Amino acid sequence: MFGVIIVIIARILLLFTPGLVRNSINIIDQYRRNLIIDQSIVENELIQNIFLILLAAVLSGFFTFLTRQTIINVSRYIEFDLKNEIYSQYQNLSLNFYKRNKTGDLMNRISEDVSRVRMYVGPAVMYSINTITLLIIVIFYMYRQSPELTFYTICPLPILSITIYKLSKLINQRSTIVQESLSKLSSYTQEFFTGIQIVKSYVIQDKTSKSFDVLSSENKMNQINLAKVQALFFPLMILLIGLSNLLVIYIGGKQYLDGTISDIGIIAEFIIYVNMLTWPVASIGWISSIIQQAEASQKRINEFLNERSEITNFNPNDTSNILGKITFNNVNYKYKETGIAATNNINFSIKSIDKLGITGGTGSGKSTLMNLLCRLYDIDNGEILIDNIPIKKINLNSLRKQIGYVPQDTFLFSDTIINNVKFGIENATKDEVIKACKTAAIHNEISNFEKGYDTILGERGINLSGGQKQRISIARALIKKPKILILDDCLSAMDTQTEELILKSLDSYTKNISTIIISHRISSIKSANNIIVLENGSIIQSGTHNQLISQNGYYKQLYNKQIIKKESIE
Ligand SMILES: Nc1ncnc2c1ncn2[C@@H]1O[C@H](COP(=O)(O)OP(=O)(O)O)[C@@H](O)[C@H]1O
Ligand SMILES: [Mg+2]
Secondary structure (H helix, E strand, O other): OOOHHHHHHHHHHHHHHHHHHHHHHHHHHHHHOOOOOOHHHHHHHHHHHHHHHHHHHHHHHHHHHHHHHHHHHHHHHHHHHHHHHHHHHHHHHHHHHHHHHHHHHHHHHHHHHHHHHHHHHHHHHHHHHHHHHHHHHHHHHHHHHOHHHHHHHHOHHHHHHHHHHHHHHHHHHHHHHHHHHHHHHHHHHHHHHHHHHHHHHHHOHHHHHHHHHHHHHHHHHHHEEEEHHHHHHHHHHHHHHHHHHHHHHHHHHHHHOOOOOOHHHHHHHHHHHHHHHHHHHHHHHHHHHHHHHHHHHHHHHHHHOOOOOOOOOOOOOOOOOOOOOEEEEEEEEEOOOOEEEEEEEEEEEOOOOOOEEEEEOOOHHHHHHHHHHHOOOOOOOEEEEEEEEEEEHHHHHHHHHHEEOOOOOOOOOOHHHHHHHOOOOOOOOOOHHHHHHHHHHHHHHHOOOOOOOHHOOOOOEEEEEOHHHHHHHHHHOOOOOOOEEEEEEOOOOOHHHHHHHHHHHHHHHHHHEEEEEEOOOOOHHHOOOOOEEEEEOOOEEEOHHHHHOOOOOHHHHHHHHHHHHHHHHH
């Protein structure tokens, strides 16, 4: 509101100028026609006018500055709120949402779409007020001077407005295309950087360079197309302004000659009005196209803010602790996108503080089972119970907090080791971090780094070996003090000695919690209270190690193979 008032003040101040100019020209004209005799009166009048024009310009400039400050600040605050809202929505949405949407699109919502909405609340609002005040006041002033001339002067303006609207729309369309090709290009390069090791080792630089070339020339064409219409913008405006000026001079001149208007100064005054009006009138066209874009962006943002995560937290206020008894009853789950039934009629159960081993070929559904247990996906039918309570009735956040899940693919952030371990448990002490790292058998290696726990990983820092990453990721799960610990094939990149070391230290750590270990190595799971063997999403064998090696089947074969390997090494 404050902004609106200052825009109006700034405009009114600026409107003194044309009147003053008319005044000055008239005085000179009168002096020349000997209507005024004394030259010093003319000079004084002129100096006074110049001074007033300067004053009006400075004041108006000052108020315009204030307006921009307020309105643009407000729009930045709105942008800030909107970005935060979108970000927190991103964190809520399920994995399925992320599979459906491309990263590029998600990034666009938070940057492109938000900035379009900001353009609307900021510049568009400011220019609209500006234009409306100017139009009303200027046309009123002009009309008072000469109604007929006013009519001719403003005739070309609607044409200007419509042309600019059409042109802006075209520019926006083309710049959207440019944006799209730019984001394609950057996704491509990003992927290339991530996979640089593979690209180099497979010597496919030529091929990737060609693909890059294609994308990049596509982008170039789009940019050129955009530049073509952009280049039209100003010439067109100048042409139309010129037309209005010509009309004022021609018609105004004729009217002065035949005496319809009395002062020559009016013509000068009108020329200034025309030039004052052109930009606001052109901006009507421009604003309409911004508003259209903002509407489309706001719609996209709303669609997405209204999206509900398929995984609903039915019981967000529940704070009870879980003990760790896990039961799967006839659980089925099918991945919707691929139609793969990754989990078929799974039945098993473990008591709290028990240890469950899971093995089976790749793609047999082991990781899927664990994702279902953490409710990263909701099961299609059957039920999963924890402590005899269906997991949907447990507070989703407290469920996930009490499960320490070490996924198959480790992911570390480019941050210090200590922050990577603490991850999510901000108030963990250094001692706790060290303890978790000792249990995960990684403490000694970290201590040997120059900067120890403050070593930065990833992009700018050092890269760890697969096994080291896995152990940091285990430490990250341990520090949560989970009630259920899940190790999903996360000892695979380690040698058997390190594996044994971890398993031994974990044994005392997991005395009071439930543990699920997924592994291809018999040595990792043989001490479990119960072992299940999966194939194509179904359980094909289950029992203790001793029971399973006395049966013919997958487990015994696996065992024999690994025994032979071990003997041949020794
Ligand atoms: N996110 C996913 N979307 C679609 N299908 C998937 C997804 N994850 C796994 N699958 C499919 O489900 C099956 C089981 O996969 P997974 O549980 O990862 O097996 P495992 O962990 O035993 O190797 C596989 O056939 C795999 O192709
Ligand atoms: Mg897996």
